[in-house]
Amino acid sequence: MSFALKGVAYITGAGSGIGQSAAYSLARQGVRQFALLDRNPVTSTIQELKKNHSNIEIDDIQIDVADEKAVDHSVERAVKNFGRIDYAFNNAGIGGALNTTDKIEREDFERVLSVNTTGVWLCVRAQIRQMLKQEKLSDSYRSYRGSIVNMASMYGIIGPSAQVPTTAYATSKHAVIGMTKADAVAMAPQGIKINAICPGYVATPLVGTTMNKGSLMDNERLKVPLTRFANMEEIADCVAFLHSEASSYMIGTSLLADGGFTIQ
Template sequence: MSFALKGVAYITGAGSGIGQYTAYALAKQGVRSFALVDRNAVTTTVSELKKISPDVSIKEFALDVTNEEAINDSIDKTVKEFGRLDYAVNNAGIGGMLKTSDQIPTDDFTKVMAINTTAVWTCQRAQIRQMLKQEKLTDSYRSSRGSIVNVASMYGLVAPPLNVPATAYATSKHAVIGLTRSDALQFAHKGIRINAISPGYVLTPLVKETMAGEQMEAERVKVPIHRYSEIEEIGDCIAFLHSDAASYMVGATLVADGGYTIT
């Protein structure tokens, strides 16, 4: 399906995983201006984007998403470079320890919350402030002043199973969905669409690092379609949420988990 996306995209965690493949999906749908944010190099993402479309323009930001000043500065520089901000994807996140509340160290829980929740709020706040300053991208009733997608998780909807005690992670992703709904309600009438996506198990570097082989296989068989998601499938879902095809979706959480949460 073609969404014919135009405008400027800002993506955190763009150097790998879902952020990286979201950039590819947006480029395939027509986006040509990108602000790519990651604490690590985005070299591969940049080179692949240029293969998809040699005329892409890219602004790179090497920063920690918990640095509020750096985030605000990156939004300002994005707008200075491209004139506006149309599509924001708040994707950067970590898994944290697989431990229950009686076992998890305070510093690990705090770190997960800082990156997965507080940083999403910091990014979203800066994005909203910019989007409020700009007009709709087109005159269409489907158009908006900006669209934001926050990457949550199926563990933002259900508790993780006993064999995957991702307490801090699940707490942080539940909070992301709450943030998404709260701000979606506050800013929908001002022309800003905010939604979330809740992926299931995706074959990202983060999942491979966090879960052992036996855990991955045990969870795979619980998925009704009996496989993990490929990263590009989630990127396509995010592109859809940003598109005019999803113009009536506000405060929604798009679940892409192969049916895991309906079992």
């Protein structure tokens, strides 16, 4: 899959999982300037990018996306280093405990929302403010001042099953989809494209630490018509698509990549 992307990418949660794979996918499409953000070091991501691509420029920023000042500073820093932000992927998130509402402590519920929802909103706000200051990369009618992709989930569209009571997580991802739609409507006339990606189950470190292995995971896998979980690269390529001119007529969409899980 090739989209011939040019410009600057800003990716949160880039140290592992889908964020890391998104960096690799965007680099394969031609992006050579990256602001890579994570709470943990992004060393392995940087090493892999530099091993496979020449003339690559990377600024790694350690950040908690729930920290307003840190988020604003990270965007300012990326622009200072690279001049602009063209492709933002707000991917950082946490799973939270597998509990129903009656069993969740308030601080646990609010922590999930602070990262998955408020953290995304803080990033989007800072990115929009910057993108409004910059011109489109080209004169093409399919070009934008900038493209933003927010990490949602199939559980932002459907409710989790009784066997997977991800109440806080589902709440946070429904909110991300609502935010994406509202911002997309407001910003499309201003030349900023905003969409969300809604993966189903993906073989990520987050899935491994959030859910116990064994019968539960096997049962969930069997609900997927493809009978397997997604590879991280498959989701990353969807992110690259949403950033490309191939999706130029898509705004405010919640792109499902769930192996058919939600159609049953």
